[in-house]
Amino acid sequence: MEEDTFFEKERDRLTAEITSGFEELLSSSNGLNRKLEEVLGMTREYETIASLWESFHELMRGHRDEDDNSGETDQPHGLPGTGGHVLTGSKSGGVTAGHEEQQDS
Known part of the structure; x- marks a missing residue:
């Protein structure tokens, strides 16, 4: 039986290390894919x-539009938190909700 040389032993060790690294990389990639999904x-x-x-x-x-035909302006109405809530500036400089009535001067 022929004894392996240092080069062959080192080559086998490095090949096994690389194989192990690739298996770990594949496992991590699969985990990442599951998380992304x-x-x-x-x-x-x-x-x-x-x-x-x-x-x-x-x-x-x-x-609300059917129930409220009081002749308000055509301001878009919305509920806070839904992205449809509109704020407008009042005559006094403050900000009020768009569906509130404005006072006449």
């Missing part, structure tokens, strides 16, 4: 929820 799945869920709230908001806006 979870994040993308969560954003899709948020889009669904946002769409549901938008539909609800539009439904409520329609009911």
